[in-house]
Amino acid sequence: MATVTFKGATRIYPGSDHPAVDSLDLEIGDGEFMVLVGPSGCGKSTSLRMLAGLEEVNAGKIFIGDRDVTDLPPKDRDIAMVFQNYALYPHMTVADNMGFALRMAGVPKAERDVRVMEAAKLLGLEEYLNRKPKALSGGQRQRVAMGRAIVRQPQVFLMDEPLSNLDAKLRVSTRTQIAALQQRLGVTTVYVTHDQIEAMTMGHRVAVMKDGILQQVDSPLSLYDKPNNLFVAGFIGSPAMNLMEGAVTEGGVRIGDYVLPVAREVLAKAPSEETLTVGIRPENLTIAEKGFDIDVDLVEELGADGYLYGTLSGLSEDEKAHAQQIVARISTRTAPQRGSSIKLAATDPATVHVFSGKTQERISG
Amino acid sequence: MPRFLSSRPDSRLIPLPWELPLAEWPTSQLVALPRGISRHVVRFIKVGSSVYAAKEVIEDMALHEFRLLSELHRAGTPAVEPLAVVTGRLSQDGEPLDPVLVTRHLQFSLPYRSLFAQGVRPETVSRLLDAMVLLLARLHLVGFMWRDVSLSNVLFLRDAGEFAAYLVDAETGEIHPHLTDGQRAHDLEIATVNLFGEFCDLEAGNMLDSSLNPQRLVDSILARYRELWAELTGAEEFADTEAFRIEKRVRRLNALGFDVAELAIETSADGNRIRIEPKVVDAGHHSRRLLRLTGLDVEENQARRLLNDLDTFRARQGSSNADEPVLAHQWLTECFQPVVEAVPKELRGKREAAQVYHEVLDYRWYASQREHREVPLLEATHGYIRDVLSELPDEKIAAAPGVIDGRELANPYDPSHGFIDEDEGPMPIDPWEDAATAEPATPTGFLDIAALRARQQDAP
Numbered sequence: 039m040a041t042v043t044f045k046g047a048t049r050i051y052p053g054s055d056h057p058a059v060d061s062l063d064l065e066i067g068d069g070e071f072m073v074l075v076g077p078s079g080c081g082k083s084t085s086l087r088m089l090a091g092l093e094e095v096n097a098g099k100i101f102i103g104d105r106d107v108t109d110l111p112p113k114d115r116d117i118a119m120v121f122q123n124y125a126l127y128p129h130m131t132v133a134d135n136m137g138f139a140l141r142m143a144g145v146p147k148a149e150r151d152v153r154v155m156e157a158a159k160l161l162g163l164e165e166y167l168n169r170k171p172k173a174l175s176g177g178q179r180q181r182v183a184m185g186r187a188i189v190r191q192p193q194v195f196l197m198d199e200p201l202s203n204l205d206a207k208l209r210v211s212t213r214t215q216i217a218a219l220q221q222r223l224g225v226t227t228v229y230v231t232h233d234q235i236e237a238m239t240m241g242h243r244v245a246v247m248k249d250g251i252l253q254q255v256d257s258p259l260s261l262y263d264k265p266n267n268l269f270v271a272g273f274i275g276s277p278a279m280n281l282m283e284g285a286v287t288e289g290g291v292r293i294g295d296y297v298l299p300v301a302r303e304v305l306a307k308a309p310s311e312e313t314l315t316v317g318i319r320p321e322n323l324t325i326a327e328k329g330f331d332i333d334v335d336l337v338e339e340l341g342a343d344g345y346l347y348g349t350l351s352g353l354s355e356d357e358k359a360h361a362q363q364i365v366a367r368i369s370t371r372t373a374p375q376r377g378s379s380i381k382l383a384a385t386d387p388a389t390v391h392v393f394s395g396k397t398q399e400r401i402s403g
Numbered sequence: 404m405p406r407f408l409s410s411r412p413d414s415r416l417i418p419l420p421w422e423l424p425l426a427e428w429p430t431s432q433l434v435a436l437p438r439g440i441s442r443h444v445v446r447f448i449k450v451g452s453s454v455y456a457a458k459e460v461i462e463d464m465a466l467h468e469f470r471l472l473s474e475l476h477r478a479g480t481p482a483v484e485p486l487a488v489v490t491g492r493l494s495q496d497g498e499p500l501d502p503v504l505v506t507r508h509l510q511f512s513l514p515y516r517s518l519f520a521q522g523v524r525p526e527t528v529s530r531l532l533d534a535m536v537l538l539l540a541r542l543h544l545v546g547f548m549w550r551d552v553s554l555s556n557v558l559f560l561r562d563a564g565e566f567a568a569y570l571v572d573a574e575t576g577e578i579h580p581h582l583t584d585g586q587r588a589h590d591l592e593i594a595t596v597n598l599f600g601e602f603c604d605l606e607a608g609n610m611l612d613s614s615l616n617p618q619r620l621v622d623s624i625l626a627r628y629r630e631l632w633a634e635l636t637g638a639e640e641f642a643d644t645e646a647f648r649i650e651k652r653v654r655r656l657n658a659l660g661f662d663v664a665e666l667a668i669e670t671s672a673d674g675n676r677i678r679i680e681p682k683v684v685d686a687g688h689h690s691r692r693l694l695r696l697t698g699l700d701v702e703e704n705q706a707r708r709l710l711n712d713l714d715t716f717r718a719r720q721g722s723s724n725a726d727e728p729v730l731a732h733q734w735l736t737e738c739f740q741p742v743v744e745a746v747p748k749e750l751r752g753k754r755e756a757a758q759v760y761h762e763v764l765d766y767r768w769y770a771s772q773r774e775h776r777e778v779p780l781l782e783a784t785h786g787y788i789r790d791v792l793s794e795l796p797d798e799k800i801a802a803a804p805g806v807i808d809g810r811e812l813a814n815p816y817d818p819s820h821g822f823i824d825e826d827e828g829p830m831p832i833d834p835w836e837d838a839a840t841a842e843p844a845t846p847t848g849f850l851d852i853a854a855l856r857a858r859q860q861d862a863p
Binding site for chain 2: 051052053087090091092093094111112113124125126127128129130134135138139141142161162165166169170171172173175177178179181202203204205208211214215234235238239257258259262275276277321340
């Protein structure tokens with residue numbers, strides 16, 4: 039087991055004028071489950087592949103433990119790409135399907151058997167070891183594939199969108215199983231996904247990337263509760279955080295006719311800015327007597343709670359076309375009608391996130 | 404209603420039973436052809452007189468693979484031809500079904516499992532690996548990182564005395580402008596692990612000649628690849644007195660079947676040293692030339708053999724100065740076509756025309772040696788048809804071996820189901836499967852932040 043460290047790691051593709059990954063600094067703890075997440079082209083896969091040795095590192099260094107692996111070929115890095123080959127061989131037993139790569143690596147039979155048995159116990163596959171794989175379900179096949187990586191006992195597991203070719207049902211159960219297994223094995227794991235829900239539910243920490251630049255690395259809850267900048271605020275959370283731009287006035291930020299209260303010391307952090315962006319998560323909005331006006335487009339009921347979707351009132355047609363939809367989590371017992379007008383306010387001023395319009399950085403505490 | 408994405412629409416696809424999962428298609432729509440193992444449901448389907456391969460796979464992957472195969476096809480890389488992606492499938496009770504990727508079945512192709520089921524001599528295995536390595540190098544030259552390099556993902560075609568390999572599964576592939584050394588090394592590592600697994604599987608199924616050792620077989624892949632790659636791309640430096648080495652390098656590349664489209668030549672500041680490096684090489688040196696001369700579109704080694712025969716023909720005519728295209732046309736009508744046309748219709752499914760011609764030339768050489776006379780071409784052709792061809796199995800659409808090593812396959816359409824006599828009793832109880840069933844059927848699309856907070860509080 040080992041730590042993983044990116045130090046200013048940079049990848050510039052030939053012919054490109056800006057880096058695919060721009061001086062990435064990231065320290066991953068021993069046994070940590072780190073998820074790299076971001077939209078397509080953000081550099082998450084490239085980062086993982088630099089660690090795997092598939093992409094050249096044009097500047098900076100990468101360490102596994104104390105070992106500088108920057109220029110090592112992939113096979114000398116003591117890493118395992120999980121799920122990269124999961125064809126099961128019909129004439130071989132489940133045990134041989136899990137352990138054949140050890141045979142290739144010259145591991146003696148007795149040790150192979152021990153390692154395969156240990157992995158099978160972890161994966162709940164002991165009873166299947168002497169059977170042929172033909173009757174295994176999709177989920178069981180996934181577990182045999184995980185077993186192949188586990189028996190190798192690498193220092194680091196790498197997973198590059200491992201669930202992307204599974205159907206929705208298998209994706210959810212495999213997600214849970216991978217997270218539970220990683221917890222028990224305690225092997226440092228770097229996991230890449232474009233799906234922020236997957237990232238938030240699986241990772242000990244999550245690194246959010248955009249345009250080759252690391253935006254924030256934090257625990258899922260910290261990312262959710264204290265996003266560093268507008269991008270992270272909008273990317274993490276589903277439904278997404280409501281982001282509204284408004285003029286700075288005495289005591290707050292003006293949204294329509296309503297002044298959303300913002301503490302003086304927060305406003306003081308951006309003294310030269312006339313407008314700021316405020317963000318409120320859907321569950322932190324409530325229907326109130328005083329608040330910003332909303333035209334209700336839709337109420338989606340999900341049991342006792344539901345989501346209200348609307349747009350800010352009083353916008354011109356042109357503004358409406360570009361306006362972000364406002365989403366609020368509400369109790370369906372008091373749900374307003376579609377087409378009606380209501381007022382929304384923050385449940386607690388502490389839940390209002392404030393961002394500089396200039397730097398897009400968070401200025402609220 | 405299913406939707407068809409296609410670059411070459413085939414209306415005969417429309418009435419097929421898309422509302423059924425592929426595994427449940429009526430056997431009247433299917434052809435049992437030999438094939439490798441796949442993690443998806445794959446079936447060969449009959450569409451009029453054509454045979455297509457159909458693979459059930461999630462939408463993103465189906466579209467990704469369709470586009471990649473199209474691109475490889477356009478680049479002239481040996482890969483199966485994609486025909487369509489069928490999306491929007493619904494079962495009879497309205498449940499969505501995964502899309503199906505449809506590709507054209509490669510006629511006369513041989514999956515490794517069917518070759519091995521018939522018994523394969525050690526030298527043949529070596530030729531198969533050569534074909535596999537050449538395919539991998541060609542894919543790497545065009546910037547294709549395959550990631551799932553395996554025998555199961557390749558089809559072999561007879562190519563004179565050798566084999567030609569075609570890519571059939573591009574699911575995990577990616578096209579880059581240029582592959583790094585690490586990306587190529589990664590593909591090679593996957594290749595060795597996968598092929599080792601496949602050889603072990605053949606060994607476990609009693610299909611691998613006992614003189615062959617899986618470890619030694621995969622070790623040789625690395626050596627073969629490195630040697631080929633160095634020849635195709637490596638720089639060479641020599642003294643200016645050895646300038647003939649430029650020509651020599653080009654000839655070596657031609658002999659390997661490559662044309663040099665760009666060769667970088669640099670001289671040192673003092674002019675005493677020359678450095679050459681092939682920048683762009685294109686496969687198909689012989690097949691392109693044969694195509695240009697005769698219109699015959701055949702594999703590389705077949706083309707080499709036919710061109711040699713064409714040279715011999717020219718020498719015999721004593722007309723080395725004659726116009727090459729005119730001579731080629733004469734050869735085509737006087738040698739090639741009579742041989743091909745001599746094959747009775749019912750035997751034409753056994754070998755491709757160019758392969759027949761190659762085998763007739765071999766037959767004639769041995770017959771001439773044996774009989775101490777020059778056996779005429781047509782006489783040799785009739786001898787070959789009588790002694791060799793009529794005894795061979797059909798390979799145009801080879802029947803799947805329903806029985807391997809005396810044991811019957813559980814499902815002739817899918818070798819991954821194992822043998823019928825392998826009854827292992829009821830499946831053990833699996834608590835993991837039960838837990839998985841308890842998960843919500845589909846992701847809700849909402850981030851359950853309350854559950855996340857609760858979990859955080861429970862954590863030590």
